[in-house]
Amino acid sequence: MLPQNTLLHAHKMKLRWVIALSTLPLLGVVTAFGIMPQPNDAAEIRHTFTSDLTLPSAPEAIETDPVYWHSERVQRGDTVSELLRRMNVQDVAADDFLRRAADAHSLRQLRPGRSVQVRTSADSHLLALSYIDNDGNQTVITPAGDRFKVETQPGLAERRILVQTGEISSTLYDATDEADLPDNVANQLAEIFGGDIDFHRDLRRGDKFSILYEQSYLNGEPTRNARILAAEFINHGRTLQAFYFQNTQYGGDYFSPDGKSMRKAFLRSPIEFSRVSSGFSNARFHPVLNRWRAHKGVDYAAPIGTRVRATADGVVTVVGKQGGYGNVVMLEHQGMYQTVYGHLSGFAGGIHRGQRVSQGEIIGFVGMTGLASGPHLHYEFKVGGVQRDPLKVALPDGKPIGEAQQSAFLQATDSLHARLSLLRNTRIAQLD
Template sequence: MRLTVLISRGVAGATAAALLVSMLGLAIIAAIGLPERPTDPVSVSGVTAARLVPPLPAPWPLSLAEHAARTVEGEFHRGDTFASVLRSAGVSATLIDQLARAVQPDFNVKRIRSGRPYKIYFAAHDELLLFRYQPDRQRAILVAEGRRGWGATEIVVPYDIRPRFIHAVIRGSLEGALAATWMGRSDAIRLSHKLAGIFAWDIDFAADLRVNDTVDVVVEQRFLEGGFVGFGDVLAAELRIAGRTYNAVRYVRPGTAIAYFTPTGESLQRAFLRSPVDFTRISSRFSYRRMHPVLNVVRAHRGVDYVAPAGTPVHATATGTVTYVGRNAQAGNHVKIRHGGSYTSWYLHLSRPADGLEVGDKVEQGEVLGYVGRTGLATSNHLHYQLEQGGTFVDPLSIDFPANAPLPSEQMAEFALQRGVWISRLREGQIERPVVLAGSGE
């Protein structure tokens, strides 16, 4: 359906979702041609919209509003009814009766609440075009005449999206730095969670931050009825953390979830290697109950045992930082690697760790950490590999790791367009300049 296609390539994932028109009963939108009318860009005084590509047309019946010669708007007060409001706006009693019957299946006019706004649109000869009522900020009910006569349609009111640039300097925590800008504490917490998620594979915000590190972000602000209702997506970010620069750009791909990439199109999500060792077989899988071969008691096995000859190299399953190299009675020689903020991988029963491996070392994916052995509580040569996510062990064989494929070349042009806008916004430090970033216009 043409409308959906147009909308799914819209301004932003969130906006696109919000724009999706939910029909109460009349399947009329598909049948009506879309007028070629620009949507109103977010209007901020003194600045003009950057039109990159033709903007999104408003869906029917919202599009009727532009043909209005006269409008009447107000709020329902105590004692007002659908009929009384239409009557005082000049609609004939006959038409009101007709409307009341036609909308009944989809719009219970008896449930109109006082204090909520309405707007009535009339055409040139005072014919009724459109009645709009908002039961709440996020929904609107539209009464209009479609091919099958009058009817009511409910739509999700699209957010007004205003990109905003934020510059924050670390004094302690990330959320503390954000809260020291104009935003409130709860918004700072939400935004810091968004950033932690985007950079989860690269930055451990609890451990890596230094005083005077900087955070530059362009983020969507969502407005309804003129009021700020929260942040949408992070559009671009540049973080200077502990002497390194990290970049992320949001990319909206038609038909898929949004994703974050570096400016050169590399995914920010890293994949783990499926296994850390060239093994001959798996002798024990992740399980909450298994008979322990040495202790002879039932206990959970929170990892995977890979059988391999003594001395087989063991590889880091993802890029990270060494957090432990040492030995104890149960695990024998073992190594732990922290990957970003949420994952830690463990490598147990090694014959020995790699030469010179120390806590704090950065290791690349695939780098040799040590060699298979049977130190600690082990009956034969094997690697016990386990993966901790946010403090709990997860099954490395069943966890759905995010893909880290770079963008395919055919998507680079579209990505470059989106990237150009948000990176330039970061560079300029522009505040609230509206942008219309619509479909690719193919």
């Protein structure tokens, strides 16, 4: 009789052989994946399965006519037909509708530069036409049977407060262009500080400005509606600040931090930007008369057609031709001040004697009529009928903030003052 442990050992060996033999087919499969089997081996392990499979039916090809998109900008003098031609629209019915229909009048009134988009079929028939009209409304015109459907939706309007800083290297306009400021914001900047800074003579290289302004957007595009809320100008080491405050139910104005009006009763210059070609003098050699005589005004050289603005609220006393002035406009202000604008090429439409004009209102255009050797504006400033140097005379201030509004003014401008200070400190840090 074998010992128990011997029997147990024999049983384990037998079990190992059974397991080894039973795993041979599996080992063959693993080997088949590991190396390329020989033909005989492959025949032994190859198994064939057959089954009927139901395949989804292939979708029928959908034939669609190609469509084309075109975009064009309205050009000066464009007609509807010419615009459609450039966009490859050959559709008599669409052309007739767009030229005549009252519903499509906003298309015919689009200003140059506006974009128009069309979608056309392969045969150049109109499938859709869209544009943003002059008022910012989105208009879409599509065929509807033998007619056309016009759908108009109001544009998306929004306001954003933007900040910008700049530094003078040559002229104010060069600096505002470099800062990417809109022209109307640059003009506001000049008007706000125009009573304290003569932008023809007082600018210095290195002068700096900071601006917070509110910009209106329509359908994501900036409009011409922008207004400065706060501004700072450092001119030759002197810091000037201005804040917008609505001091009446009809609107507001710009005031210094202590509530004094930034708007002088008179602008320093009747032209936004130009150069002084001849100053105020008691003895100047006249380039046309070829003799010495007094020059009781200031000449501003500018291209013919440059807009001339009234330097203050006033009443027109003279408009027409007068001696050496050529075409001239004369205004009276507050009973004791008069201004003269000579050598004009023409007058603003509708201007007439007795008409009231506002400060900054366009009254004429630069020319060279009368005794003028080149295009320029001759400007005179009179006090009690006596000519004074417009570049040096002390200009009267505008109306300050009233005592009743002082608290509201300080509260409204407190945050604007803080943001201007932040801009200034940020600019200094960048320079450092």
